Every structure is written in C-alpha cells, then in structure tokens.
Amino acid sequence: MLKSLLPKSLFGRTLLIIVLPVALMQVAVVWSFFEEHWETVTSRLSEGVAGDIAMMTALYEQTADDPQAFETLSATAMATMGLSVEFRPGEALPTSRRSSFFRTLDRTLRRSLSDELETDFWFDTTRYRNYVDIRVSVDGGVLRFIALREQVFATTGHIFLLWIVGASTLLTAVSIVFIRNQVKPIRRLAEAAKQFGLGRDVERFRPAGATEVREAAHAFLEMRARIKRHIEQRTTLLAGVSHDLRTPLTRLRLQLAMMPEGTEREEATRDVKEMEEMLDEYLEFARGQANEATERHDLAVLARASVDDAQRLEHAVSLEGADSLYVEIRPLTIKRCLDNLISNALSFGDTVRLTIVATQKRAEIWVEDDGPGIPADQREDAIKPFSRLDEARNQNRKGVGLGLSIARDVARSHGGELRLDDSELGGLKAVLSLPLSPNDTLRLE
Structure with missing residues (x-):
C-alpha cells in the first residue's frame, strides 16, 4: 500500500x-x-x-x-x-x-x-x-x-515557526533546482535511447550531468555505434553474397538458353528462377536493415501506393480507413514492408483488404486475406526467419520464408510490432502496429 x-x-x-x-x-x-x-x-x-x-x-x-x-x-x-x-x-x-x-x-x-x-x-x-x-x-x-x-x-513561538517554515521552503526550492538539473541529462539520455529504439537519431546528443550519467551516456553512444556497425556489416554481407551469386546464376541461365529444349532444361530453368527469387528475398531482407533516414510521411499515401501497384497487376486489393495519417517513419522501408505483406497475402488468398486504424498512441495497418489462415499456436513460428508453414498456408509457392520476418523487423525498427490474428475475410490478418507521437496527425474519411 x-x-x-x-x-x-x-x-x-x-x-x-x-x-x-x-x-x-x-x-x-x-x-x-x-x-x-x-x-x-x-x-x-x-x-x-x-x-x-x-x-x-x-x-x-x-x-x-x-x-x-x-x-x-x-x-x-x-x-x-x-x-x-x-x-x-x-x-x-x-x-x-x-x-x-x-x-x-x-x-x-x-x-x-x-x-x-x-x-x-x-x-x-x-x-x-x-x-x-x-x-x-x-x-x-x-x-x-x-x-x-x-x-x-x-x-515568540510564531517567529520560530516562521524561521522553520522559511528555511524548509528555501531548502526545498534549492533542492528542486539542483535535482532538476541532475535529472535533465538522464531524461535526455532516456529520450535518445527511446528515439534510437524507434529507428531515429537524436541530433546533437552529448553526454552531460554527473560522472555516472556521463558514463551511461558514453556507454549508450558506444552501444549505438556497435549496433549500427553490426547492421551495416550484415547488410553488406547479405548484399555481397547475393551479388556474387548472381554472376554464376547468369552464366547458368546463358548455358541453359543454349541447351536444346526438353524436360531437363525446363526443370533446370525453374531451379535457377527459384534461386534468383531467393536472392531477391535476401536482398530485400538486407535493404530492410539499411540505415534510411526517418521523416514525417503520410502512411495512407504509402498504403495507397502499394494497393495501386497490386491493382495494376489485376489483384483484388482494396484500401479502407484513415484518409491521411502523418507518422515519423522511413518511407521506403515501410513501403517495402507493405508490399511484402500484400504479396504474402496474395500468395494464399484471392482477396486482400488493407485497413488503416489509428488511436491516440498507435497507428495500425491491417492486411487481411481470404486464404486458409494460420492456426493460433503456429503464428509465432510463422514470423520467424526461414519459416514455411506449408500445411497451414497451402504450400508456400515461392520464397524462403522471410516475408513476415522482414515486416516484423521493419515494425520493430520503428518501435512497433507485427502480430497475426484471424481475419473477418476468413484468412489471416497481419497487423503492422507503429507508435504515434503527439505531433502525428490523423484525418478520417
């Protein structure tokens, strides 16, 4: 109590x-x-x-x-x-x-x-x-x-009381001033850590305050630098491997083109195509970790662009919900994330619906399909890298199981999360949830 x-x-x-x-x-x-x-x-x-x-x-x-x-x-x-x-x-x-x-x-x-x-x-x-x-x-x-x-x-008792109250008030005021100055660097450090967790960098952040607070700030800066180096190294490694593998794949494609037509050539061509699709997915995963700068962007515009891209390929994809929602995001990364979610939904369903929902603290994009869905006890495994739930998702036709993983990494890099749920269309609902700041604005239709 x-x-x-x-x-x-x-x-x-x-x-x-x-x-x-x-x-x-x-x-x-x-x-x-x-x-x-x-x-x-x-x-x-x-x-x-x-x-x-x-x-x-x-x-x-x-x-x-x-x-x-x-x-x-x-x-x-x-x-x-x-x-x-x-x-x-x-x-x-x-x-x-x-x-x-x-x-x-x-x-x-x-x-x-x-x-x-x-x-x-x-x-x-x-x-x-x-x-x-x-x-x-x-x-x-x-x-x-x-x-x-x-x-x-x-x-004279009241004089004594006045001295006591006056001294206590003065001491409290001095304590408030000094404590506020000591707490301010800690708050700046916490805000810098929070912004870094959202994928943003605080400009002109410098260690300040007491020795212990400065040590914590220096440790944070070193940790941030190590994380950035790790992401850059992983991105470079994946991009380098994928790029290097394209050369022998190109030679194989040329050799297959010179071979006489037949069943063996068709099977080899399918294998080469599948390997290229895998490489594309690896590169997509690597680009998802790239260090793109954040900016205030209309989330509804990105969702509408992804829907338009799918509709041009004659897919049944629709958009509902907010007409405008400005959020501090990395636009290209979020666009690739939405493309992945829509592509994943179209792989297992005929109809896909995007819905933009916003509250005072979070913005969500629901990507729903009318496919077979995923059982509740297998949804966590479905988001893991290289996971392919063939039985639950009707034989995943292509890819290496990185689509949902890429989407979750993108959400987490923005301080959000990706979760799976049941869709009203009968299939799976992927919910891309992003945090909203007080400056983010929403306008409903």
Missing part, C-alpha cells in the same frame, strides 16, 4: 530522499521546542500572572468595604504589574468563550489559575489581539483583569 503511494519518477524520489529527512527533523525540532521550551516558558508566565490575580483577589476581599483602598490597589497593580483591575458589581461570569488556536495556551492558563484561585473564574484569549481578559467571581460581582498577552504567554 505504501509503495503504491511513493513517487515513480527519479525526480520525485530524489526530492523525497532529501526533503523527507529534513521535514522529519524540523517536525522533531518544533515538537521539542513547543514541548520543552515554549510550553515551559508559557507555564512560568501564566503562573506569574495567576499569582498576581490571586493576590489582587485576596486584597479586594480584605478591602471590600473601602472602595477608596481598592482604587489605590488597582492603580498600584497597573503601575507595578501592568495589570488592569476593575470591579463590576452585580455581574456574573460569562457562560461561553472561544478557544485559542493553540489550545496549549488555554490549557496552561487554566491550570495556573486553578492552582492559585479557590473561586470560579473565566478567561478569553481570543477577544483582544494583545490582551487577555480574565474574570474572577467575588462577593457582589466580578473582578475583571486585563493583562498583556506577552505577560501570560511566550509570544
């Missing part, structure tokens, strides 16, 4: 680590101050005023028959003790009063008056800002005492 209430961000947790101990220390200091010092001083002051009031009450009872003597005592009390004393004949003690915000004040004064006086009393610490109204019941009326607040209570 407590863990769920803790902040999730590094900024929040660091601020909590710094501010919470200081806050607890301040609370302990304030509690100790009020419990030990402030309340003790207040008790001493209240006891002094209560003693003065008890003395004046006793003197009044002794001089009750001599008003002139009481007037003299009142003047002396004001001059020496700063205590205003007034006799109100015929009055009774009030029955209600308001409590102070700091109940400790009322509690301390009540305890002191109870210890010194044997008669009933009443007091109010809230009516006057700088004075305390105290009344004592005597024969024939009420003695009203007006004492300075600073004589009854320690009035």
